[in-house]
Amino acid sequence: GQQLNQSPQSMFIQEGEDVSMNCTSSSIFNTWLWYKQDPGEGPVLLIALYKAGELTSNGRLTAQFGITRKDSFLNISASIPSDVGIYFCAGYHNAGNMLTFGGGTRLMVKP
Amino acid sequence: EPEVTQTPSHQVTQMGQEVILRCVPISNHLYFYWYRQILGQKVEFLVSFYNNEISEKSEIFDDQFSVERPDGSNFTLKIRSTKLEDSAMYFCASSVEGFRGNTIYFGEGSWLTVV
Numbered sequence: 733g734q735q736l737n738q739s740p741q742s743m744f745i746q747e748g749e750d751v752s753m754n755c756t757s758s759s760i761f762n763t764w765l766w767y768k769q770d771p772g773e774g775p776v777l778l779i780a781l782y783k784a785g786e787l788t789s790n791g792r793l794t795a796q797f798g799i800t801r802k803d804s805f806l807n808i809s810a811s812i813p814s815d816v817g818i819y820f821c822a823g824y825h826n827a828g829n830m831l832t833f834g835g836g837t838r839l840m841v842k843p
Numbered sequence: 844e845p846e847v848t849q850t851p852s853h854q855v856t857q858m859g860q861e862v863i864l865r866c867v868p869i870s871n872h873l874y875f876y877w878y879r880q881i882l883g884q885k886v887e888f889l890v891s892f893y894n895n896e897i898s899e900k901s902e903i904f905d906d907q908f909s910v911e912r913p914d915g916s917n918f919t920l921k922i923r924s925t926k927l928e929d930s931a932m933y934f935c936a937s938s939v940e941g942f943r944g945n946t947i948y949f950g951e952g953s954w955l956t957v958v
Contacts, residue, residue, distance in 0.1 A: 765946060774934050774949035775886060820886065829874060829891035829899050831947060836885055
């Protein structure tokens with residue numbers, strides 16, 4: 733199956749710092765989605781990207797759909813304690829309905 | 844805000860028993876999905892469902908699994924004879940349309956523990 737390689741696997745940062753995480757694939761993805769998952773809960777959609785090169789913001793979050801369609805990054809500016817959680821990239825590889833997830837980035841924020 | 848709801852939130856079952864997980868997708872959505880997440884691992888696709896039939900399924904979704912939309916609001920996942928390795932969080936999701944440009948919304952999950 734298609735693979736999304738997400739990095740870093742975990743980050744431990746100080747409150748107020750900016751955060752960057754990314755996903756890469758050897759295959760082209762047609763849509764990139766970024767989700768946040770809190771412990772014991774389902775993934776919550778943060779940002780959706782539909783076109784190569786697209787740059788989209790949602791508050792302190794910014795994500796970009798790579799020009800090659802094989803990568804995407806998510807930036808969080810001025811992190812706060814409630815940003816703690818696991819962030820997943822996800823994408824559609826082809827015309828089907830299967831969403832492929834990356835391995836997740838666990839973010840920890842020190843107040 | 845509309846949301847996908849799932850029941851039960853947690854179920855413990857003995858190996859070999861049948862389990863049914865229930866979901867109520869967002870009301871105007873037409874595509875429904877089940878995903879699972881083994882503890883500490885990434886979310887994995889199981890199956891998508893549209894117009895009362897399976898439209899796509901992964902290799903995880905073997906003959907032990909089945910899905911059904913018994914009425915106009917519920918969408919269920921049945922595991923016929925559970926195995927220890929079926930222990931996972933199962934997420935239901937739905938979307939308005941099924942093509943790749945659409946986003947899907949997840950429920951809060953049903954945590955299944957097989958003992």
